[in-house]
Amino acid sequence: MLLKDLKGKKIGICVSGGLDSKTVTKRLMEEGLDVICFSADLAQPDEKDINDIITKMEPCGAPTYIVDVKDDMAEICYETIKASATYDGGYWNTTGIARAVTVRGIVRAMQEHGVEVLCHGATGRGNDQMRFERYTRALAPEMGVYAPWRDPELLEQFPGRTEMADYLAQFDIPAVIGMKKKYSTDANLAGLSHEAEDLEELETSCLIVEPTMGVWPADAPDKIENVTLTFQHGYCTTINGEKVSPLQAMEKANEIAGRNGVWMKNALENRIIGTKSRGVYEAPGMVLLHAGLENILQATLDRNSFSLYKQMGDLISNLVYDGRYYDKSCQAARAAIDTLTESAEGEVTLGLYKGNVFFQSMTDIYASLYNEADSSMEASDGLNPASSQGFADIISVETAALAKAGQFDDC
Amino acid sequence: MLLKDLKGKKIGICVSGGLDSKTVTKRLMEEGLDVICFSADLAQPDEKDINDIITKMEPCGAPTYIVDVKDDMAEICYETIKASATYDGGYWNTTGIARAVTVRGIVRAMQEHGVEVLCHGATGRGNDQMRFERYTRALAPEMGVYAPWRDPELLEQFPGRTEMADYLAQFDIPAVIGMKKKYSTDANLAGLSHEAEDLEELETSCLIVEPTMGVWPADAPDKIENVTLTFQHGYCTTINGEKVSPLQAMEKANEIAGRNGVWMKNALENRIIGTKSRGVYEAPGMVLLHAGLENILQATLDRNSFSLYKQMGDLISNLVYDGRYYDKSCQAARAAIDTLTESAEGEVTLGLYKGNVFFQSMTDIYASLYNEADSSMEASDGLNPASSQGFADIISVETAALAKAGQFDDC
Amino acid sequence: MLLKDLKGKKIGICVSGGLDSKTVTKRLMEEGLDVICFSADLAQPDEKDINDIITKMEPCGAPTYIVDVKDDMAEICYETIKASATYDGGYWNTTGIARAVTVRGIVRAMQEHGVEVLCHGATGRGNDQMRFERYTRALAPEMGVYAPWRDPELLEQFPGRTEMADYLAQFDIPAVIGMKKKYSTDANLAGLSHEAEDLEELETSCLIVEPTMGVWPADAPDKIENVTLTFQHGYCTTINGEKVSPLQAMEKANEIAGRNGVWMKNALENRIIGTKSRGVYEAPGMVLLHAGLENILQATLDRNSFSLYKQMGDLISNLVYDGRYYDKSCQAARAAIDTLTESAEGEVTLGLYKGNVFFQSMTDIYASLYNEADSSMEASDGLNPASSQGFADIISVETAALAKAGQFDDC
Amino acid sequence: MLLKDLKGKKIGICVSGGLDSKTVTKRLMEEGLDVICFSADLAQPDEKDINDIITKMEPCGAPTYIVDVKDDMAEICYETIKASATYDGGYWNTTGIARAVTVRGIVRAMQEHGVEVLCHGATGRGNDQMRFERYTRALAPEMGVYAPWRDPELLEQFPGRTEMADYLAQFDIPAVIGMKKKYSTDANLAGLSHEAEDLEELETSCLIVEPTMGVWPADAPDKIENVTLTFQHGYCTTINGEKVSPLQAMEKANEIAGRNGVWMKNALENRIIGTKSRGVYEAPGMVLLHAGLENILQATLDRNSFSLYKQMGDLISNLVYDGRYYDKSCQAARAAIDTLTESAEGEVTLGLYKGNVFFQSMTDIYASLYNEADSSMEASDGLNPASSQGFADIISVETAALAKAGQFDDC
Known part of the structure; x- marks a missing residue:
């Protein structure tokens, strides 16, 4: 879809409140289009108040709606942990899983507002554009998708941030170009992806990143912090004895693991379109909750099951990365995972220390296959x-x- | 094979110089059998002088030969790293790979000495008995295998260590029962496996283990140590600018990673015979060299290749665990790995800090698929x-x- | 378990009414054991009246119960077809799937009769002994398993069929040794396995087999017979317009495909215990129903789904072959298959001609992904x-x- | 690339001598471009004399070169058989494998002639366009690729065959529109793919196809024809006692299997770009040679090896289908296949009868794992x-x- 194809259509724009969002919104309005803005509340740790987005978008003149997908987000974190569905290099696919619930939430809100074309600000070089495309087409086949940063007309008009700011200035819309950052960040409840700019060079250490959800190991306490997790059907249900909802568990786990320096992954990953991308990833809560579950699964899964479990997790991670979370193949793999993890129940205590996670103890694993008498050599x-x-x-x-x-x- | 089947045969016993080895050796000699002892030099980090084994066995009256498989051991470490062939829970399969080269080395030495039956001291409940059995049968089909700890007669005669010591005392053979240990350890150049005794209880923390090849993270320096590795065809060829043979590389890497607390894995693994086993594993050098290679492979493998690479590594680890390193399926999987890693070349610098391994930089990856211009979002x-x-x-x-x-x- | 371990136990014997069954039954009764006999009704095509088994066993003096598992058998045929779960060389695993439902049915009947030890007549060299062992231990962990043809005492007493007949003659129990057959056959609703004797030689053509469920292609009509099948959720629900239960469908499909020479597989397969076995297999109904479903799945499964479907089918066939139909890994794989096939619905017409199956037409595939407009080149x-x-x-x-x-x- | 991007470039066109080829050639020449034509000799069974293409193209005024890839074609048939690399529904991927050798052969010839842009006539809706693209870019990265049937300008100018004929008539170039065919066919040594037109409807029987390489089963002799094949390292080296090169073997096997009605596959397959395609496929020689090899592999591969073999074959077929025959992942999978099949040696006799292939006998399998004594039940x-x-x-x-x-x- 190109700009000219939008004529007469009601457009829903996915916005973040940043320079790009404002530019696209204003530009489409100037084209005489009927525009509504939407943003998803993903419990982003780098967003103080999600309603700030409404305030930031206000000067553009289109209404902005916030779609709350925090619980959906927590749920998909749980499903991802349950399947050990990490992508290349152990990356927890935090952006990939967020797109599945973001687009679903926003598309449904757009449908309620009679939106005919979804417009997103993803670049024409990354993964997200393909995820927006697939999820919209899958969940709302009647809806069109417009990607301004793939449209030669807008690419030419706005080659850089300066041109965007100049454009907005004409309409007295405040716009901050900002200092050039060392990298850009995508954030949600599951974690943070840092990429681009200085990180693009493979000569750059991952240590240039300033963690948002925690600290580097060197800045963590010089003391083991124990944390006790209980699981039912593969889901964490209590942390340190306190009952938690998925959303609470993710927030609590992010906090505990974050402060102990548990989170870091540097990876060169294979993008959907065949290029490579380098990222540094934070996902402290995912790492912590998964470490707990992994120990239980080691006790409850026999060898064939463990092998199938790994295959299904790999498959799910690849499908989610490709924007195929709702595909039959992913549903089928998740059905297999559900069966394999339904008896994953029990209590695990882990020790956290400056980025390390130690096994301390495990009890009440009712479905455990471990039998000291059979295992013993003596x-x-x-x-x-x-x-x-x-x-x-x-x-x-x-x-x-x-x-x-x-x-x-x-x- | 049982004791009665050995009559008139020349027996080669695999010995470690411990209580079991002496007992079995003496017992078979008392049976009137022609006995020779063999031990493999695997560059065990817990063995000060491998020739001590000869001294220890001397009182039993049979000759002991040391078979040097240090270079074979280093080579199989390299092959395992190259294939990322870790077993359940990320265990580097250090005992499994050692058996492949140990049995091959010893069987060949035994063949030179006209041995007709290989006798090993592995228990009738673990993995090693099956590995000894398969490798011997595979590489020397004409040779029999006798496992005293599966023979009801010997199991009855020697129900525990006290009975062994008493038996040896009759012949004035020195035997120390020793203090009950908190766990037992199997060691070689690749790493150490700690298991049994107190570790059998899942309520026991992995922290009860006293590391032999390094220190726990808390005891490591409070400072990042950088290490630079270069690789050719997937093999590490220099460490910090110094050219290294596989054996030197393993020793150096063990030292560097060990002192920085990089090594620990706690795992509940699936044994060959279907039971579960709990272990705590040291393998600092394997972890370090693999971390370097992994970064290069992330740059050189496309998505299909990476997926195949992971599958082959998983397959190899399972086959090696089962004593099938020389099987066609393992050879085939290794041929695939060879193709996938032949262009893995370049230099990687990693930062080690209290059990953590950070990506610092990567250069000269001539086969890199990473292209900043294509990867860049802007x-x-x-x-x-x-x-x-x-x-x-x-x-x-x-x-x-x-x-x-x-x-x-x-x- | 050996004969001596049975003392005082109530024994349930799986019998077929043949020489072996009678010998074992009488022998155990002579040992003074409390014995009951059981046989499963699997809709065996080579058994005229299943109650003949009762008559045949009567002279031994123990009661015989027939356990009806015909519907279970039809259901597992459907599950196997749905998953395309063929084993090495395309063998439909007909004996393997039958064991899963036979042992379950018999074990439950035995439990009702207070049986403490299940006794089966499988040889100590094949697959069935392991399947009896696993299924009994899985479904009735409190029950023991006795395999007379692994017990050295019985093996010695009855080295061949003559000794069995002689033994029975002492008790005036009629026993026919019979002519030496060219091969032996195992039969049930799913199909027939022919193996052993002359078939053991790889110089022997598969054409020596006389088909029981159909004819060889050369003896089939020289005319295409069309058959129309409809499917719902992957299950065949009508044949030629007539509504069918799974049991009716299997019987009808066996008849139609059998008379058209559609059934033959010659395979050298890998047994559980690592040896190879050569078999010639009939399974006309399985082949026909699967051919119909396969066409629908080609229309409804996208590429990722098809790939997963094949993997899961292979896994299931391996697990079932190993006596692991009820294992978590098999349940999980079947859950994935259920998801992938739930929309497999529609009508397929196939043409059968002297062993060939032709695609004639396909309609009403509501979940079809095939789109002539997109597919067309023009x-x-x-x-x-x-x-x-x-x-x-x-x-x-x-x-x-x-x-x-x-x-x-x-x- | 579009027409306008070709200015001043030397263009190499892949031609078949048909209406499309002439139209594109003339059209590009009219654009003032320097044009050379190339066609591959793939031992197409539907092409009487490959040099006819030169004659047919002559009136257009550009020179045409025939590139002989017959032996390459035979070799890739052998590699495909060796790996059992069939695609969806058992299709032997005959078009896919031909593209790998066609493009390689033509690209090399074009390079010798200084061609800067390869032009191919594949439609913008199928697989071949992507295979031309990838293989050209892979093997000649400096070369451009122009696909006229993806170029809006040419698509508009030539909406159908009539417009092409009219266009050529202006230049007195003979052009036959021909009768509308019931389906179109792509042919080479490996086999024939029939698709499009009437076959696009799933209500159309596969029996509308008139076989080119053989006969339908009903037209085959009513008598079993035996054929004896010997294999070395997985390659067929003699047929009925006569030594054969790969090319001779393929031709001979096509003849023998073709006349016995052995060839047919109807399949709905998943195209590279995500659509489904229906085809009817002939590949008699591939089926016959593979049937022979399969029997040997059943004797020589243990269970792990057979499982790996199947995985690698599936992977290769997918990669080849996608135009990735030369990719590292495919090379690696083939290296694994080489290892698994290197000992596939021996003689197999098969019986062919009206589309059926029967196992008759197998001898001299020196690496056979089949052992009658171990296999026997008695x-x-x-x-x-x-x-x-x-x-x-x-x-x-x-x-x-x-x-x-x-x-x-x-x-």
């Missing part, structure tokens, strides 16, 4: 050592066939 | 944003078909 | 060719990066 | 039944843990 109970002789003999029959077939001739 | 070079419109349109055609088919109806 | 509707340029440009950016990195240097 | 040699008791006991320990954990509670 105990007289449990597995009978003499049975192993039969097992070994059977293994030897296969091995003998392989050897006879020359399969080990070069070893 | 630059005017590289990928053309307008092209993305066509890409998005194509994606929308598929999405529209899925939507029309009702696939998103419940989302 | 039509002016649907996908816009100009959009493809953008798609191609994006693809080229990635390819250029790969080329620059030297990845195509040797091609 | 023999007294081989695997010891008593050993199975130990194996079963070990399995029971794991099962008991799963049962205790409640994993079978709902079964």
Whole structure:
């Protein structure tokens, strides 16, 4: 879709209150279009008051609605943790999961307001444009999608931030170009992605990032902080004995893990469109809650199940990254994960220390497959050592066939 | 095989110089068997002088040969790192990989000495018995395998360490039962596995372990130590500018990472025979060298390759765990890994700090797919944003078909 | 478990009415044990009247109960078809799936009769012994399992069929040794497995088998027979316009496909215990119903879903083969399959001709992703060719990066 | 690239001698461009004399070169068979593999002639455009790619075949519109793809296709024809005792299997760009040679190897379909396949009958893992039944843990 295709349509713009948002909003209004703005409340840790966006957009003259998707966001964090669905390099896919719930929330609000075309400010070089496209087309096939930063006309008119500020100045709309930042940040309840600018150089240390959700390990207390988590059906239900909703758990876990320097991932990841992207990622709460669950799953999943669990988590992370959270393949993989984690229940205590997470103890794992008597090398109970002789003999029959077939001739 | 099946055979015993080794050796000699002892030099970090084993075994009256597999060991460490072949919970499979080279080295030495039956002291409840069995049968199909701790006769005669010491005392062979340890340890160049005893209880913190190859994070220096690694074809070839052989690299990396508290893994793993086992693992050098390589691979592997790489690594780790390092399936997976990593070349600098590994910088990655101009969200070079419109349109055609088919109806 | 471990226990024996069954039953009764016999009605096509088994067993003096699992059997056929869960060489795993429902049905009946030990007649060299073992232990952990043909005492007493007949003759129990057969057959509603004897030689053609459920292609009519199937949620619900239950569908499909020579698979498969086994398999109904479903799934599954579908089917077939149908991993994979096939609905007409299955037509696939306008190379509707340029440009950016990195240097 | 971007460039056009080829060639020449034509000799079974293309193109006035890739084509057939790399629905990917060698051959010829832009006639709605794009960009990054049927200017000028014929008539270039065909066909040594037109309707039977490489089963002889194949390293080296090169083998196998009605696949496949496509496929030789190899691999691959083999084949087929035959991921998967098939050696006899392929016999499989003594249910040699008791006991320990954990509670 290009600017000329919008004529006569009611346009809903996804805005953040920044320079881009104002520029696009004003520009479309000047085109004579009927424009409404929308922004999602994702419990962004870098946003003091979400309603500030309304205030910032006001001078443009279009109404702005805030769509609350905080609980959806917490839920998708839980689903992601439950599936260990990290992307390349262990990145928790925090931007990818946020898009799934953001677009769904905003599209539904837009439908209520009769919006015919969704307009988003994602660049024509990244992942988000494709996620906006797919989720809108999937959830509102009747709705068009307009991406100004893929439209040659707007790209030419606004080659940089200066031109945007100049444009807005004509209408007395306040616009701050701001100091050039060392990197840009995308934030939500799940975590923060830092990328671009100085981080684009692979000679740049990840340590240039100033953490928003916590501290670097060197700035964390010189003392182990223990935290006790309980899980039911793979979901964290209490932290340090206190009952928590998913949203509360994420906030609490972000706080605890953040202050202990637990969060950092530097990764070069494969974008949807085939280019590589370098990012530094904060996701303290995801890391902490996952560390707890992982221990329980190690106790409850047998070998086949664990192998399937890993495959499904990898698949989900790839699908979510590609804007396919609602696809049948993702639903199917999540159905498998649900089955595998339904008995993940119990209490885990972890010790946090300057970026490290230690296993302290685990109790009440009712579905645990771990059996001290069978596991023990010495105990007289449990597995009978003499049975192993039969097992070994059977293994030897296969091995003998392989050897006879020359399969080990070069070893 | 049982004791009675050994009559008239030449027996090679794998020994460590401990109470078990002496007991089995003496017991088989008393049976009138022709016995030779063998031990592998795996660059065990907990063994001051490998020749002490000869001294310890001397009173039993059978000769002991040390088989040097230090370089084989370093090589298999490199192959494992190259494939990111960690097992359940991120365990570097250090015992599993050691068995592959130990048994091969010892079996060959035994063949030179005319040994007809290999005898090993692995218990009838663990993984090692199956690895000894498979590797011996694979590499020396003509050789028998005798496992005294699966033989009801020996299990009855020696139910515990006291009975072994008493037995040896009859022959004036010195034997120290020793204090009950909090856990037992298996060691080699790749790392250490601590398990059993107190660690069997899931209420026990991993912090009870006293690290042998390094320190806990809290005891590491309060200062980032940078280390620069270069890689060729996926192998580390220099550390801090100094050329290193695999063996030197492993030793150096163990030292550097160990002193910075980088090593710890607590895991509940799935044993070959279907039981679960809890371990605490040290593998500082593996972790450090792998961290370097991982960064390069993030730059050189495209998305399909990265996905295949992960699958192959998982497969290799499972096969090695099962004593199948020399199997065709493992050889095939390694051939794939070789292809994927042949262009992994370049220099990486990492910062180590109290158990954390930070990305500092990366240079000279000649096969890098990372392109700042394409990756950048803002630059005017590289990928053309307008092209993305066509890409998005194509994606929308598929999405529209899925939507029309009702696939998103419940989302 | 050995004979001596059975003392004082109530034993349930799985019987077929054959020489083995009678021998084991009588032998255990002679041991003074309390014995009850059980047999499963699996809609075996080679069994005229299932109650004949009662008559055959009567002379042994123990009561025999027939457990009706015909509907369970039809259901597991449907689940297997739905998942395309064929094993090595395309074998429909007909014996493997039958064991899952047989043991469950019999174990439950045994529990009602207070049986403490299940006794089965599977040999100590095949798959079934392991399936009996696992399913019994899984579904009735309190029950023991006794396998006479793994017990050295019985193996010695009855080395062959002559010794069994002689033994039974002492008690005036009629026993026919029978002519040596060219192969042995295991049968149930899903299909027939022929193996052993002459088939063991790889020089023997599969054509020595005389089909029980149909004819060889050469003996089928020289005329295409069309059959129309409708599916809902992946299950066949009508055949040629007639509503069918799973059991009716399997019987009807066996008949139709059987008479058209559609059924044959020759395969060398990997047994659970690591040996290879050669079999010739009939499964006409499975093949026919699956052919119908496959066409619908090709219309309703997108590429990611199809890939996941294949993986899950492979996993299920392996797990079922191993006696793990009720394991969490299998349940999870089946949950994924359920999601992927829930919209598999519509009508398919297939043409059958001398072993061949032709696609004739497909209608009413409401969830079809196939769109003639988009698919067409010529039509002016649907996908816009100009959009493809953008798609191609994006693809080229990635390819250029790969080329620059030297990845195509040797091609 | 659009027409306007071609100015001053030397253009190489891929031609078939048909209406499209002539139109594009003449049109570009009229634009004043320097044009050379190229066509690949792929041993197309529907092309009597490949040099006819030169004759047909002559009136356009540009020179035409035939690039011989027959041996490359035979080789890639062999690699595809070796990997069992079929795509959705068992389609042998015959067009996909041909593109890999066609583009490579033509690009190299074009480079020798100083061509700067490759022009191909693939539509903007199919797979081939993307394969041309990727392979050209991969193997000749300096070369541009022009696709007239994605260029709005040419799409407008030539909406249909009539306009093309009219255009050519102006220049007295003979052009036959021809009767509307029931479907269109793409052909090469590997096989034929029939699609479009009447086949686009899912109500159309696959039987409307008139086979080019063979006959329908009903027209095949009413008699089994035996064929004996020998393989070395996974490649067929003799047919019926006669030594064959890959090209000879493909031609011979096409002939033998074709006349016996062995070839047919109807499939709805997932295109690269996300749409579905319906095709009917002939590939008699591929089917026959693969049937032979499959039997050998069933004898030589253990269970882990077979599982890896299937995964790698699936991956390769997907990559080739996407125009990624030369990608690292494909090279790596092929390296794994090479290892798995290097010992695939021996002789197989198959019986062909009206579309069916029967296993007759197999000999001289030196790397066979099949062992009659171990496999036999009755023999007294081989695997010891008593050993199975130990194996079963070990399995029971794991099962008991799963049962205790409640994993079978709902079964």
